[in-house]
Amino acid sequence: MNLRNRQQTAFAFPVLVADIGGTNARFALVKGPGSPTQIIGTTATADHDTLTDAIKSCALTAAGEKPKTAIIAVAGPVTGDRIPLTNAAWVIEPNAMISDLALEEVVVLNDFEAQALALPNLEGEDLQQIGSGTPLPASTKFVLGPGTGLGAAAMIYAADTWIPVPGEGGHVELGPVSDEDFAIWDHIEKVGGRIGAEHLLSGTGMPRLARAVRSAEQADGTYTSAAEVTQAADAGDPVAVKTLRLFAKALGRVAGDFALSLLARGGVYLTGGVTPRIADYLVTGAFRSSFETKAPHEALLRTIPTFIVRHPNPALEGLACYARHPENFAVSLTGRHWQSAIAPHRRTG
Numbered sequence: 001m002n003l004r005n006r007q008q009t010a011f012a013f014p015v016l017v018a019d020i021g022g023t024n025a026r027f028a029l030v031k032g033p034g035s036p037t038q039i040i041g042t043t044a045t046a047d048h049d050t051l052t053d054a055i056k057s058c059a060l061t062a063a064g065e066k067p068k069t070a071i072i073a074v075a076g077p078v079t080g081d082r083i084p085l086t087n088a089a090w091v092i093e094p095n096a097m098i099s100d101l102a103l104e105e106v107v108v109l110n111d112f113e114a115q116a117l118a119l120p121n122l123e124g125e126d127l128q129q130i131g132s133g134t135p136l137p138a139s140t141k142f143v144l145g146p147g148t149g150l151g152a153a154a155m156i157y158a159a160d161t162w163i164p165v166p167g168e169g170g171h172v173e174l175g176p177v178s179d180e181d182f183a184i185w186d187h188i189e190k191v192g193g194r195i196g197a198e199h200l201l202s203g204t205g206m207p208r209l210a211r212a213v214r215s216a217e218q219a220d221g222t223y224t225s226a227a228e229v230t231q232a233a234d235a236g237d238p239v240a241v242k243t244l245r246l247f248a249k250a251l252g253r254v255a256g257d258f259a260l261s262l263l264a265r266g267g268v269y270l271t272g273g274v275t276p277r278i279a280d281y282l283v284t285g286a287f288r289s290s291f292e293t294k295a296p297h298e299a300l301l302r303t304i305p306t307f308i309v310r311h312p313n314p315a316l317e318g319l320a321c322y323a324r325h326p327e328n329f330a331v332s333l334t335g336r337h338w339q340s341a342i343a344p345h346r347r348t349g
C-alpha cells in the first residue's frame with residue numbers, strides 16, 4: 001500500500017478540536033471542510049476532573065452543534081486506551097468519551113505534531129519574520145517551541161504530501177561556543193549529568209540559565225521562574241538582560257542545527273509560551289546570526305527563513321487544518337483512533 005492509499009477519508013463533521021496543555025485546555029469547532037476554526041472555549045485543566053467534564057461545561061454550549069468527532073492534542077505519548085497526561089492530572093479515555101459525548105470517533109495526536117500540522121497554512125499576521133530568507137513552497141518546515149519544556153517537530157514534504165514528525169528534539173545536546181558561553185558553562189546546574197537544550201531553552205530552563213549567569217558574574221538576584229527573569233529584564237536587571245540575550249543566541253544555534261539536519265527550506269517556526277515574551281531579543285539580538293553561523297553552510301542558512309509564530313493557538317489551528325482535509329497529510333492513526341461501535345468504519349491506519 002503506498003503513502004497516498006494509507007491516507008484517510010473525511011472525518012464526520014462537526015469536529016471538536018482540543019489542545020490539552022499542562023495548565024489550560026482549549027477548544028474549537030470545525031463545522032465542515034470549508035468552515036473556519038470557531039474558538040469555543042478555554043478552561044483550566046485543574047478546574048475539571050476529566051476532559052469529558054471540561055468539554056461538557058466549557059465547549060458544548062458555545063459549539064451550538066453537537067460534535068461527531070473529537071481530535072485531541074496532548075503532550076506526551078499516546079499509550080493505549082487510557083492516556084495519562086504528562087503535565088496534568090487527567091487520564092484521557094477515548095472509549096468513555098465516545099459513549100459519554102455520543103461521538104462517532106476520537107483521534108489523539110501529539111501536541112507538537114498538531115503544531116506542525118498548522119505550518120503549511122500560517123501566513124500574514126500569523127508570522128513575524130526574523131532576518132532574511134523566503135520559504136520554498138512544498139519544502140520541509142520545522143517548529144521549535146520553548147514553553148514549559150522545549151517542544152519540537154518537523155513537517156516534512158515528501159511523496160507529494162505533508163508528513164508531521166514529532167520527536168524529542170528539545171533534548172539535543174547543547175555546548176558552549178563563544179567565550180561568553182565558556183564563562184558561564186561550568187556554573188550551569190546539570191540535569192541527569194548533562195545539559196540538554198530544554199534544560200536552558202524553555203520556561204523551566206530560563207531560570208537555570210539566569211542562575212548560571214548570576215553565579216559567573218558573582219551578582220545578586222533570585223530567579224525561580226521564566227516570568228521572574230523576563231520581568232527583571234524589563235526592569236533593566238543586567239543578569240536577566242544577559243540571560244535573555246544568551247537564550248536567544250543559543251536558541252538560534254539549535255534552530256540552525258535543525259534547519260541543517262532536515263534541510264528545512266520551508267523555514268523554522270518558533271512557538272511556545274516563552275517566545276512572545278522574548279520577541280525583542282529574538283528580533284534584535286543574536287538569534288539570527290547564530291542561526292546562520294554554521295560554516296561551511298552559512299550561505300545555505302541565509303536562505304532559510306525563521307519566524308515567530310504570532311497565531312494565538314497553532315496547535316488548535318493545526319488540528320483544524322487536519323480535520324478539514326486529512327487527505328492533505330500523512331498521519332498514521334494506528335493506535336490513536338477510536339470509533340463508536342455504531343459509526344461507519346471508514347478508515348485505515
Ligand SMILES: Nc1ncnc2c1ncn2[C@@H]1O[C@H](COP(=O)(O)OP(=O)(O)OP(=O)(O)O)[C@@H](O)[C@H]1O
Binds near residue numbers: 025226
Ligand atoms: N512572563 C513570562 N515570561 C517568560 N516565560 C513565561 C512567562 N509566562 C509564562 N512563561 C512560560 O511559558 C510557559 C507556558 O508555555 P506554553 O503555553 O507553551 O506551555 P504548555 O506547556 O503548552 O502549557 P499550557 O498550554 O497549559 O500553558 C510557562 O511554563 C512559563 O515557563
